[in-house]
Amino acid sequence: MMKHIKKISFWFLVLFLLILICMPGIWIFVSAFRPNPEILAKPANWIPDRWTIHQFTQMFSINGYVSVPAFKYLMNSVIISSVSTVIAITIGMMGGYAFARFNFKGKNKIFLGLMLARAVPGISLSLPLFILFAKIGIINTSFGVILVYVAMNVPFTIWLTDGFFRQIPKEMSEVARTDGCTRFQAFWNVELPLAGPGIGAAAIFAFLLSWNEYALASIITRTVHSKTLPIGMMDYLDEFTINWAGMCAIAVVMIIPALILTFIVQKHLVSGLTFGGVKG
Amino acid sequence: MANVELKNLTKKYGDVVAVQNMNLKIPHNEFLVLVGPSGCGKSTTLRMIAGLEEITGGEIFIGNQLVNEKDPKDRNVSMVFQNYALYPHMTVEENLGFSLKIAKVEKKEIEQRVKEAVQILGLEELQKRKPSQLSGGQRQRVAMGRAIVRRPDAFLFDEPLSNLDAKLRTQMRTEIKKLHQNLKTTVIYVTHDQVEAMTLADRIIIMKDGYIEQIGSPIEVFNKPVNVFVATFIGSPPMNIIECDIIKKDNNLFIQVDKNTTFLCPKEKINSLENLKKVLIGIRAEDIVPLDNAITSNNANWTFEKIIDLAEPLGTETQLFFKLSNKEIISRMYNPRPVNIGENIIFQIAINKVHFFNYETEKTI
Ligand SMILES: Nc1ncnc2c1ncn2[C@@H]1O[C@H](COP(=O)(O)OP(=O)(O)O)[C@@H](O)[C@H]1O
Numbered sequence: 001m002m003k004h005i006k007k008i009s010f011w012f013l014v015l016f017l018l019i020l021i022c023m024p025g026i027w028i029f030v031s032a033f034r035p036n037p038e039i040l041a042k043p044a045n046w047i048p049d050r051w052t053i054h055q056f057t058q059m060f061s062i063n064g065y066v067s068v069p070a071f072k073y074l075m076n077s078v079i080i081s082s083v084s085t086v087i088a089i090t091i092g093m094m095g096g097y098a099f100a101r102f103n104f105k106g107k108n109k110i111f112l113g114l115m116l117a118r119a120v121p122g123i124s125l126s127l128p129l130f131i132l133f134a135k136i137g138i139i140n141t142s143f144g145v146i147l148v149y150v151a152m153n154v155p156f157t158i159w160l161t162d163g164f165f166r167q168i169p170k171e172m173s174e175v176a177r178t179d180g181c182t183r184f185q186a187f188w189n190v191e192l193p194l195a196g197p198g199i200g201a202a203a204i205f206a207f208l209l210s211w212n213e214y215a216l217a218s219i220i221t222r223t224v225h226s227k228t229l230p231i232g233m234m235d236y237l238d239e240f241t242i243n244w245a246g247m248c249a250i251a252v253v254m255i256i257p258a259l260i261l262t263f264i265v266q267k268h269l270v271s272g273l274t275f276g277g278v279k280g
Numbered sequence: 281m282a283n284v285e286l287k288n289l290t291k292k293y294g295d296v297v298a299v300q301n302m303n304l305k306i307p308h309n310e311f312l313v314l315v316g317p318s319g320c321g322k323s324t325t326l327r328m329i330a331g332l333e334e335i336t337g338g339e340i341f342i343g344n345q346l347v348n349e350k351d352p353k354d355r356n357v358s359m360v361f362q363n364y365a366l367y368p369h370m371t372v373e374e375n376l377g378f379s380l381k382i383a384k385v386e387k388k389e390i391e392q393r394v395k396e397a398v399q400i401l402g403l404e405e406l407q408k409r410k411p412s413q414l415s416g417g418q419r420q421r422v423a424m425g426r427a428i429v430r431r432p433d434a435f436l437f438d439e440p441l442s443n444l445d446a447k448l449r450t451q452m453r454t455e456i457k458k459l460h461q462n463l464k465t466t467v468i469y470v471t472h473d474q475v476e477a478m479t480l481a482d483r484i485i486i487m488k489d490g491y492i493e494q495i496g497s498p499i500e501v502f503n504k505p506v507n508v509f510v511a512t513f514i515g516s517p518p519m520n521i522i523e524c525d526i527i528k529k530d531n532n533l534f535i536q537v538d539k540n541t542t543f544l545c546p547k548e549k550i551n552s553l554e555n556l557k558k559v560l561i562g563i564r565a566e567d568i569v570p571l572d573n574a575i576t577s578n579n580a581n582w583t584f585e586k587i588i589d590l591a592e593p594l595g596t597e598t599q600l601f602f603k604l605s606n607k608e609i610i611s612r613m614y615n616p617r618p619v620n621i622g623e624n625i626i627f628q629i630a631i632n633k634v635h636f637f638n639y640e641t642e643k644t645i
């Protein structure tokens with residue numbers, strides 16, 4: 001009997017914590033589909049009286065009127081995040097492989113340096129970056145943002161992929177090389193497929209990091225030309241009013257891809273971290 | 281189809297010398313076993329031959345071609361690793377055919393050669409499986425199959441059986457031996473297990489600290505070890521080594537083993553022992569024969585009586601432990617009878633079975 005009560009109260013606690021954690025998310029979702037006044041109602045109105053997709057149709061200018069060019073922001077976000085991820089993961093993978101497989105002078109120091117670079121708070125770089133980018137004329141360009149995100153993600157992907165390659169016994173590539181492979185063929189045919197899930201997970205992490213990044217983008221993007229979704233959200237902030245509904249709607253647009261990728265990454269991470277049968 | 285030759289092969293890791301000036305000629309079709317304690321440089325030697333480890337000095341020839349600068353892929357040798365290193369993401373079939381696929385061999389021929397290997401190794405049932413679905417012995421077979429398919433000039437085995445349990449190890453040992461007889465290729469086989477070395481090898485190389493201690497057929501290294509290290513490393517249980525004094529009495533040379541145990545120095549050793557004070561003698565357990573089943577021989581014998589400290593019956597034989605010159609000595613009693621601890625047993629040793637080693641250098645006299 002005591003056992004039952006313990007179990008039930010445990011689950012209630014879990015449920016309570018879950019609701020607590022999800023509350024802001026739920027609030028955003030609900031608010032994205034109702035008019036602004038209802039959001040500000042006091043006491044809070046949890047179930048909307050009137051559901052509407054007004055914010056979304058406006059945002060994507062379905063009936064001709066554009067409040068905020070969300071589609072352009074979405075495209076910017078997609079392009080910047082994917083391109084920077086592809087570049088970062090390519091460089092990171094090669095770096096991680098080098099750290100995992102080769103011995104070279106100052107290896108540990110370089111690795112430490114990379115990790116320390118991660119420890120620098122990004123926002124402290126914003127002013128130097130702004131001045132530098134303005135001087136060389138890549139301020140307010142997708143290229144500039146991509147550059148920053150690549151730099152931000154490379155140490156992280158190196159660190160992750162290094163771990164994944166380390167888990168593959170080095171005999172794997174050695175046997176491939178005596179089997180007639182060049183070093184690259186051994187990498188391509190044997191080590192890469194084995195590290196694949198891990199690299200995929202690292203790529204998704206890098207993508208999410210870029211997708212959600214706000215601090216640096218808010219400094220180096222100025223117009224619709226290069227603004228990403230998180231920055232675009234600020235368009236709903238007027239001098240005297242805040243369009244909460246619009247903000248929530250654009251947040252939903254942002255959250256959905258991130259949510260999907262997070263689910264994928266969870267699955268991949270598990271398989272990435274528990275290599276089956278590599279040890280032979 | 282190739283002989284392998286090493287000339288002054290040396291490998292250093294910083295200050296650590298892993299292999300020192302190794303010279304070796306391995307004729308075609310020889311089964312050569314490199315044996316020695318862990319860390320003596322066996323794997324390093326093998327990996328240098330395969331091209332996986334850079335050479336610090338010396339030369340390697342495979343089929344009379346200098347391969348120092350060649351990549352592993354161009355050396356046409358196959359290596360089998362201790363942990364098998366099967367490609368986990370490929371089926372058995374794909375594992376076997378991988379090298380041919382890389383070499384862009386025609387599909388039909390790949391199938392043909394994979395089929396051959398599958399038949400030789402009895403892998404028919406397992407072709408579609410992934411390595412994770414195989415037992416240790418099966419993985420071992422696949423690893424060998426993968427090596428066979430390439431038709432290499434030489435097979436390199438690095439402790440291929442040490443991950444298997446005792447029974448399977450004996451079985452696979454026989455299979456490897458058969459395989460070599462069928463394929464007729466050069467095999468270089470590394471192991472730390474002297475039994476494996478003795479049973480498999482045409483020729484054994486015993487290594488220690490990066491040096492070759494002795495090269496010879498299994499019988500040679502067993503019967504004529506060049507020093508104490510080889511004598512104790514080859515054979516099980518290890519050869520008994522006893523420190524003895526040399527004494528002259530009445531114009532005769534005696535070897536004094538302990539206070540009341542001496543024997544006459546054999547004639548052919550007199551010259552070399554005359555001027556020494558001390559000598560190490562080595563006697564294998566099976567040469568210390570309890571008198572009740574001693575074979576009478578024409579050779580001079582040395583007989584003594586000892587109290588048994590411990591008896592370990594093993595079925596076909598019983599190992600008897602006693603003390604000689606304060607050292608624990610193992611003897612083997614074949615056709616055993618029950619032996620009690622504390623029993624007095626008379627042992628006999630044929631003097632020509634006693635090995636003599638220099639006390640300082642530990643080299644055979
Ligand atoms: N990568 C390495 N770096 C430094 N020392 C090594 C390396 N590989 C092997 N050694 C050293 O070289 C010696 C021989 O090693 P190895 O050939 O693996 O021995 P074995 O296979 O006979 O057990 C050992 O002393 C070992 O510590």
Ligand SMILES: [Mg+2]
Binds near residue numbers: 319
């Ligand atoms: Mg080894």
